[in-house]
Every structure is written in structure tokens, then in C-alpha cells.
Amino acid sequence: MDDLKSGSNLEKVLKAGHFAFTGECGPPKGANVEHLREKFRHLKGVVDAVNVTDNQTAVVHLSSWAASAIMVQEGVEPNFQMVCRDRNRLAMQSDILGVYTMGVRNMLCLSGDHQKFGNHPQAKNVYDIDSMQLISLVKKMRDEGKFFNDDPIDVPPRLFIGAASNPFAEPYEFRVYRLAKKIAAGADFVQTQCIYNMERFREFIRQANDMGLTEKCYILAGVTPMKSVGMANYMAKQVPGMDVPESLIKRLKGVEKNKVAEEGIRFCLEQIEEFKTMKGVAGVHLMAIEWEHRVPEIAERAGLLPRPVIE
């Protein structure tokens, strides 16, 4: 498989044409490595790669690169996330080299939530480059073996480059264009924002198929099981760019209180079933926020186990 860009497990699974399944894990707000290792163990063998979030929601957590390195030690493949909010291009390039030397092979490039949301709203933000430019930076490092300033790199990092796409943020008309831009910039795979509005997502994928985008890049559909009606309401109202249809909230409200979580998982499983046959969708990205221990069960019920092992 010499034509692999990174040789990551995720890349191999996708390239071999399997329906990919990725997970997500937020590092702790502290140095509790044991807890982190515990979370990783739930995911081992259950997903193809695990996203390691980078100071998510602009709240300080254990660094994404350190958590990714620990994940490598645990035998789970990380998808290292990097946001543009906290680093300039110097810090970014040195961290990219750093994670590569620690065995990281996937990297997701993100703008990052504005620091206004987080626990250090007084911080000076960086946004030296944006997520699009970060994608092209990683691609340049990998494919041209050059830093951003064109200096040669002695052993370039070989990373499978990921990007995020939110089909539900406004203006909708531009979303597929922005996806096209990210692919043009060098994204090898794209994970979407949590999908609840299936109608709108079908339309998004249809457009992406029409534009030939799904042939150039692997699209993983993002899902997050709803745990409660409160969570659904919160996501619908408070989280920017999230589209939770009234019909889903109604459905969750329609079951007994102690069965809401199960109903949330059922909806998620129905979605996965549809994604499996949806043209242009190459896999699912499951963001089970602080529910890592339930991922094996979801994977099992979704018929996604065992995961393919590719040498």
C-alpha cells in the first residue's frame, strides 16, 4: 500500500472501501491520565480512530497532542485535533511535527470555538491562519516536504488530513461550497457536525455527490445520541450551528423519562442504518459526549463490529 498518504488505520479502512466508524474522546480538565486510559480502553477495537479534542468549547483541557500520544501507547489510533484559536503558524508546525513523532497519523483541522465561550474569555486569541489554510499547511508539509515558508523539512510528517463540515450552519447555500474548498485545500476526509435534521443532510449529500466531491474525499456523517430531553433542548437552542428538528424533540418527549436515552440511541441507530446505504457517505463519526463506555454497545447494535483489520 505504497500509495497511502499516511498509512493510518483510518486511511486503510476507508481506502479498502469499508464503512468507517470513528469515535471521540475529550481529554480531562486535569492531569487524570488513569481516567483517560480507562476511556480509551472502551474504544479499543470498537472504532477505527478516535478524535482527541483540542481545548473543546474553548475550555482548558489536557493538551490534544499529549492525550493523542497516550492513546497511541494504549494501542488506539488517535485523530489529533488542532484548532486555530490558540496557536500561530510556528506553534502549529512544531506541534504537527511533534505529534507525528509520537505516532499520530490522522489530524483534524478546525477553526475552534471562539474563546468567548470558554473559561478564559479574557484570552488573546490567535487565528493567525484559518482552518482552510491549516489544511493546506499540513498538505504542504506532507506532500511537498516543506514548511509554510518553503524551507525543506528533514523527514516530513505523513498525516491523513481531516476537516469538519457543518451542513446546518447558515448560509446553507454556501455549505457545500465550503466543503469543496476544504477538499481543494487538501482534506482527505471530512467529519460532519452532529446530524439530527436528516432531510437537510440528504440534500447536502446530494449536492456534494452532484459536485463530485464525495469521489475526492471521504465523508463521515456525525452522530451524537441524545441522552435526555434537556440535552435536545439545549442543543436546539444554545449550541451555535446545531439543527435539532422539533419532531425529534417530540419523539424523545413521547417516551417515559427513563427510556429517553434508549430512544436517543434508537434514533442514532436508524441514522447509521441509513448512512450505510447513502451514496457519498463513507462512514460514521460518533461523538458520544462522555459516554465512551456505551460506544461498544452502540457499535454492536449498529452492526459495525468487528472492525476490519487491515495489514
Next chain:
Amino acid sequence: MIVADRKSIHEILDMVKDCSNILVVGCKGCVTVCNVGGLKEVQILAATLKIARKKEGRPLQVDEALLERQCDPEYIAMIQDRVNDYEAVISMACGVGPQFLSEAYPNQRFYPAVNTTFFGGAVAHGIWEERCAGCGTCIIHHFDGLCPIARCSKSLMNGPCGGSDHGKCEIAKTVDCIWDKIVRKKMEQGRLNDLLQVFPAKNWQTARDGGPRRSRREELIQNG
């Protein structure tokens, strides 16, 4: 123009708490236009300071002056006869004013009465908004005259980010998402394809990141 807000009266009182006489200097430039540091505001500040100190039983003598601009040495020179007659001087100009004063009169103490905030303009009576961040290399011709550097909360050049919602920025419902406006304007004009190119990273050397900046106009520089 440069937009500023006046500091709180408590903050200003604290700056001059040891003084018994001060001079308040206004500016007829930008801070007059945004109703912060012109004649009227100088008078109000002077009166407020006097009243507050009188209440404390420690009267403060406050004199007033108004300069054409505080960002030009020739106008700064106009108070040279009296500037040292006071224990301190409060400038109501943007941050440039107290610095020009301070450089011109090294023996005097100068305090800023305003917080200099941004380059912007009046969008409605009494409301000013940021429009430019003075990045030093203007690129707004690519975006139909709308600036993503100053007006996108993340200075994205390839936005809109995933947080754009009903035309508002993810940081607050009161803040417009400039990328929403850029995209809509392009759509209206049938030129959305303009935005398909990936705009390269910005060279911030011309912005503040390149260190303090200087503008030279050879034809205006007089010899001798």
C-alpha cells in the same frame, strides 16, 4: 475614524486623587465626532470631577483646554505656556493624544480619560461599529468591500465558520456574521464562485504583529 469610550468617573478620580489642580484637554478630531472628548465632554468631565471632589471635602481646581487635534505637534505646542502650571493633565483624545503630550512635555504627568477602542463609524445615531483593524494590507476588494479581518470574530479568510446562525456570529446574537453578509452579497450578484478559491494565509507583518509601524511620505518630508 477612531472610536473611543470615556473611562468611568471613578477611574479618572483615582488617577488624580493626589492632585489639587489639573488641566483637562479635549480634541476636536475623532473623539469629538463620537461624542467622547470634544468641548462638551471636556466641560462635563471638568464639572463632574469638581463636584465629586467637593463632596469629598477636597476641592479640585479643573481648567479646560481644547486642541484642534492631539495627534499633531503643532497643535500640541499651543498649550506650552500653561501645561506645566498643573499637577497633572488629563487627555480626552484617543491614546495618541496623551502620548504626544507626554513626549512634548516630559516634566508633566498625563492621564488618559478615554479607552480607545476601534476604527469604525456611526451606524445609527449613538451607535458606532468597528469596520477596520488596520491590518496594513487591505483585501476587501475580494469580499465586495466587507472586511473579514476586522469583522469576523475569528478573522477567517475562508469563512463562514460552522457557528454562523441566522446571520449572527456564534459569539453573540447581537453581532452580525460578516461572512453571512459576504456570501449573501456574492449570491445576489451571482458571483459565489469568487469565494471558491482558497485565500492564502495573511502576511501579518503589515499589521501590528510586525512591530510598531511607520508611514513615510518622501514628498512631504522637508529637508533641514
